[in-house]
Amino acid sequence: MLPNEIYDKLKTEFGDAVIEFDDKQPTDPFILISADNLFDICHTLRDKDEFLFDYLMCLTWMDFAENVGVVYHLYSMVFKHKIVLKVIVPKSDPKVPSVEMIWRTADWHEREAYDLIGVQFEGHHNPIRILCPYDWEGHPLRKDYEAPEYYHGMKVSY
Amino acid sequence: MSDKKRLDLEYSQLESDRMRINVGPQHPSTHGVLRLEVEVEGEIVTEVVPHLGYLHRCFEKHCEKMTYPQVLPYIDRLDYISAMNNEWPYVMALEKLMDIKVPDKVEYIRVIMAELNRIANHQIAVATFGLDAGAFTPFLFFFRDREYIIWILEKMSGARLLYNYFRVGGLAADVYPGFKEDCLNIVKQVRKTNAEVMDLLIYNKIFIQRSANVGILMPDVAINFACSGPVLRGSGVKYDLRKDEPYSIYDRFDFDIPVGTGEVGVVGDCWNRNIVRVYEMEQSCRIIEQAVAQMPDEGDVKALVPKRIRPPKGEVYMRAENPKGDLGFYIVSNGTDKPERIKARGSSFVNLSVIPEISKGYMFADLILILGSIDIVLGEVDR
Numbered sequence: 001m002l003p004n005e006i007y008d009k010l011k012t013e014f015g016d017a018v019i020e021f022d023d024k025q026p027t028d029p030f031i032l033i034s035a036d037n038l039f040d041i042c043h044t045l046r047d048k049d050e051f052l053f054d055y056l057m058c059l060t061w062m063d064f065a066e067n068v069g070v071v072y073h074l075y076s077m078v079f080k081h082k083i084v085l086k087v088i089v090p091k092s093d094p095k096v097p098s099v100e101m102i103w104r105t106a107d108w109h110e111r112e113a114y115d116l117i118g119v120q121f122e123g124h125h126n127p128i129r130i131l132c133p134y135d136w137e138g139h140p141l142r143k144d145y146e147a148p149e150y151y152h153g154m155k156v157s158y
Numbered sequence: 159m160s161d162k163k164r165l166d167l168e169y170s171q172l173e174s175d176r177m178r179i180n181v182g183p184q185h186p187s188t189h190g191v192l193r194l195e196v197e198v199e200g201e202i203v204t205e206v207v208p209h210l211g212y213l214h215r216c217f218e219k220h221c222e223k224m225t226y227p228q229v230l231p232y233i234d235r236l237d238y239i240s241a242m243n244n245e246w247p248y249v250m251a252l253e254k255l256m257d258i259k260v261p262d263k264v265e266y267i268r269v270i271m272a273e274l275n276r277i278a279n280h281q282i283a284v285a286t287f288g289l290d291a292g293a294f295t296p297f298l299f300f301f302r303d304r305e306y307i308i309w310i311l312e313k314m315s316g317a318r319l320l321y322n323y324f325r326v327g328g329l330a331a332d333v334y335p336g337f338k339e340d341c342l343n344i345v346k347q348v349r350k351t352n353a354e355v356m357d358l359l360i361y362n363k364i365f366i367q368r369s370a371n372v373g374i375l376m377p378d379v380a381i382n383f384a385c386s387g388p389v390l391r392g393s394g395v396k397y398d399l400r401k402d403e404p405y406s407i408y409d410r411f412d413f414d415i416p417v418g419t420g421e422v423g424v425v426g427d428c429w430n431r432n433i434v435r436v437y438e439m440e441q442s443c444r445i446i447e448q449a450v451a452q453m454p455d456e457g458d459v460k461a462l463v464p465k466r467i468r469p470p471k472g473e474v475y476m477r478a479e480n481p482k483g484d485l486g487f488y489i490v491s492n493g494t495d496k497p498e499r500i501k502a503r504g505s506s507f508v509n510l511s512v513i514p515e516i517s518k519g520y521m522f523a524d525l526i527l528i529l530g531s532i533d534i535v536l537g538e539v540d541r
Contacts, residue, residue: 060503
C-alpha cells in the first residue's frame, strides 16, 4: 500500500487526529498525527488486516527549537510497505503516549529518547535513563544543552 | 525520579535462596563493556537486567558539529568489526538525498568489500561463540583466515580495521592489480575452513548438547522486538534486506537466505542462530564470485564524488543489511554542509533488548552462551 493510501484510510477513520501528509522530495513521505491519538492509530496500524505494520524499524526524535518531534518508522513484514509517523509536542511539556505495549522494541528506544531529548513517554513501565548514568542531569541531545561542569566532583572535560 | 520504579531492587526484598550476581562490565564473556545484573535462584536465571552506556561517546551529538565527510570515520567505530558495512547505509542515504547515481564499478567494489567484511564478521561471531562454549581450536582457524581478508581490505583502503573507504558518490581508491585473484583465493580458503569447522564444532556432540534447545526466541517475539539479521533468521523468519528490499545491485546476484530450520534442536535456539552465520558465509562467497566475474575493469571510482557535500533540505531513513542486522541511518539535512540530526539505529542495540526475554529459566552458564549467540558489539549498542 502506498503512503498516500494509508493516509487517506487513516484520515477517514480518525479525522482531525491525522493532521498532515507530506511527500515533498527528497524527504520520505510522512504522516503528522496528534499526540493524543497516537496509541490508537499505532494499534490500528499494527492490527488491522490491510496495514499489519508489525515491525517498528526505528523510533527517533528531532529538536525543533520550541518543539520536540518523535518519529516512528514502521514496516510490514507481510506486505513489505512502510510509513513514517511524526508527532510534534511542545518542549515545555513533552508528553507522548508510549507504544511499548504495541511494539516491545520501543521499550529501549523510548528510554533512549527520554534520556537524550527528555520526551516523557506516558505508560512506559520503566522510564529511566539508558545510555547516560542514571543520575545525569539534563538531556544532552537538546540543541540548547550545556554540559555540567562537574559530575560527582569530577571535571567534565567536554 | 523517586516515584518511578528503579531497576535495582532492594536487597531486603530478595528471598533467602535468591542471589544477585553482577556480570561485567569488565568480563571477557560479555563481548565488551556490557554489565548484566542477573538474579539467580540456585543456578537458574530468573531475571536479567542489562545496564548500558559504558562506551557511550555521544556519536549523535558529535555529528551535529561536523561536516558530512567528517562523520564517516566515526561511523566506522559503531560496529568496529564490520566497518565497511557501516559506511554503506550512510553514503546511500546521502546519495538518495543528493540524487546521485553511483557508477556500476563502484557498486561492484562496494558489494565485494561488504561481503568480505561480512565473512570476517561472521568468522569472529562463530569463533567467539565457540569460545563461549569452550571450543578453542575453531577460534584459531577463523582468526587465521580472517587475517587474509583483513589484508585485502587493508590493501584497498590503507587501514586494517577502521577503513574510511566509502565516499558519497564513489570510493576513496580504485582496486589494486591482482585484486580479483586475491578475492577468489579467499573464497576457496573460507570454504575449506568452513568444511573443517562443520565437523569440528557445529556437529560436535558436546557443542550440540551445550547450545541446542537453549535461549529459544519465537518468530513472533523476534518480530515484535524488531530483531534483525541472523537473530531473526535463526528464528525461521526469511527476512533479508538484500532480497526483500534490494538496495544497490543485489538484485543482480543469485544467492539464498539461510534460515534456522530446527535440523538440530528447535528453531530459534542458539545452535540455529549460529548455523545461519556459517551458511551466510557460503552465500557471501557466492556473491563475491559472481561480483568478481561481472565487475567492469574500466571506470573512475572518484568521478562523481562531489567537492562539497551540501544535501538539499529534507530527511531520509536508509537501512542496509549488516552482518549483525539492519543498520539504519536517519539523516535530517538543513541545507548546509553540517547535518541537523543523524540517528544511527544499531542492530546490536535492538537485538540486545531481547536478552531479558529469552534468558529466563535457563542455567547461568547458558546465559553467557545466549549472549554470544546474539553477537553484539558494544560500540554499536552504546554509540
